[in-house]
Amino acid sequence: MKDSKKLGINTTCVHVGEVKDKQFKGAVSPIYMATSYAFDNVDVKRYPRYYNTPNQEMLCKKIAALENTEDALIFSSGMAAISSAMLAFLKRGDHVVIQQVIYGGTYNFIVSEFDKYGIEYSFTESDKVEDFIPLVKENTKILYIETPSNPLLGITDMQAIADVAKENEILTMIDNTFASPINQNPYNFGIDIIIHSATKYMGGHSDISAGAIAASAAHIEQIWKTAINLGGNLSEQTVWLLERSLKTLNLRVKAQTENAKIMADYLEANSNIDAVYYPGLKSNPGFEIAAKQMEDFGAMLSFELSENIDPMEFQRNLQLIKSSMSLAGLESTTVSPAQTTHALLSEEQRLERGIKDGLIRFSVGIEESEDLIADIEQAIKKAKI
Template sequence: METIKHRIDTRLIHAGEPKTRIHGAVNLPIFQSSTFEYTGQSSYDDLKYIRMNNTPNHVVLHGKLAALENAEAALVTSSGMAAISTTLMALFSPGDHILVQNCLYGGTQDFITSDLAPLGFEFDFIDAADPKDWDAKRKSNTRGLYVETITNPLLQVGDLKGLAEFAAAHGLIAMIDNTFATPVNFRPPEWGYDISLHSCTKYLNGHSDIVAGAVIGKADLLDKINHKLVHLGGSLDPHACFLLHRGMKTLAVRMRHQNCSALAIAEFLADHAAVERVNYPGLADHPGHDRARQLLEGFGGMISFELKGGLSATERFMQRATIPIVAPSLGGVETLVTRPAVTSHAGMSPAQRQEAGIGDALIRLSVGLEDTNDLTEDLDNALMG
């Protein structure tokens, strides 16, 4: 897939766009048609149809997404979980073994443990920062490795370079969920990852008004994933494609503001008397800080933290904060606050959450585009209540 050889800010605007603008339109129109006229295609896969993921709205997005991470190919899906589940089912078979990072988005972990495992897929959880653990758990039937760039919700940063090298050395398909980092801060194909996954609902779209996903990576693997996606029906609607296309054009300016604002807020929280612990890779005392500095071009807009006083203090804080909206999801222009134990990781059992280090009182903060000083003042007032 052709890419524009410019910096990411320029690629976000121009990569993948039609070379001849459609009737001169600067913005790609919405092709709200499920069916397209037959023009002599000899292959079923070449027929234009929404479920085939190949309408003009889809094609432009695929080119732009591939260019953003300097990958061979990309495709969009109806949700982040559609991207994740379809990828795993397309690339692996019952009896295959996958190494999985031990702290993931709850939906991903639940799909692997509750849906794939009963079908005969095998897995082991690994410490993404410990190469000895990867080697100890690798088996003769190990076929893949699955990690997150910055984990949800504890903001861990594993040995991402080492993991990709380990996968390559042992012939494993290396997959990484890059949602929290975005292509602005990390581009997995440049580091040797075969597949990069995104919930485009979050930062890529950035406006909390669609649900979408993306798979980016090697063309031969994307062909397999797209074939499975067509069968499962997880394609993205053209109107959602249009909104994602529009939202992505401002990703770089949004993400850089959120990088800076989140770092300032994390530093404020770390120094606050009411706060017990802050998880943010931009803080010098974060266990993965040195790796994050080497790997990432920004530390992201996500923070998680715990308060002194436990769950009662957490609930009081969330009630008193006036700017953050108490809601699940993340990555939009508005600041959101939630408890992962009852939202993103509610599908895990209490024992699983405890083992992963996700306490009932943990707070996850998605920093939006509001003024940073307004946010810190509001958080300070809520913490002092």
């Protein structure tokens, strides 16, 4: 087959990393459900927890091709990927600098677990590279970023972060979930390790839980050594479903992204909305950096309802758009970050990060935009106090 890095994006999604059905010549990958494989007279001693069953192995090739990296690993959740990546490179006495506004689960993992391991950490004041530099110490091992960030869609300059890290011989990690490999490839900007909650755009149908890491072969090898001890491997059924879902990744994400641009423009012009957070808006402070490092601006946005609109009543009255905990499915969904993704933070901590009670995170699906607009309009009318 032609070099996967030279294949078109749809061709990569469909064909790279498929398991060949040599027996029956089926059009889709066969699924190998075995949890026990031969160990004698074999090229590879396979075991599910070692991330090397046939379906796992081939799916990793597809994810690596999508992120332009040498290798990849898949996990049972995004948090399994995040924790495995961090713990693979951190030990007692090490230090990590983390972007302030990140996914609440990541924040909770750091503040709940790192002290037990004797790992030091510092949070930046913003997503600007200038805030990372003074926090770097002699024992700093990782700069961790998330761009666009959850839930305010903040934009961090990946090239600038990578440059600072290389000057100080520090590793860089990014949560690339919101952008997906379709809209952003951090490896091209010098970021070392790319992490995804594959539950989201990679899965795309709101029916599987998974995580992924893409990086150099050497970095994946080090993560693998830790991951096999933590046991965050993915079941074969889910591996097969994820490979199926990735075939339409580009088609889905492009359609969702186009819808999100329309919705962002509509919301910005709506007098019942106080603020809209979307990197594709020229009014957004991160617009220029996003335009430089993203292929397109993504399908996630957030907006703040005016104070005379009850945020929970607004969501209860939505008829097409679902009020739902997760994101990135084909269907449009909303969520209140203050009550879900960032509920583990105190009110003071949430407000420090700009997360108000009226903030709504909006994952835009593939429905017609005029139907989504009509749904929001009727929900606003019913939710006015």
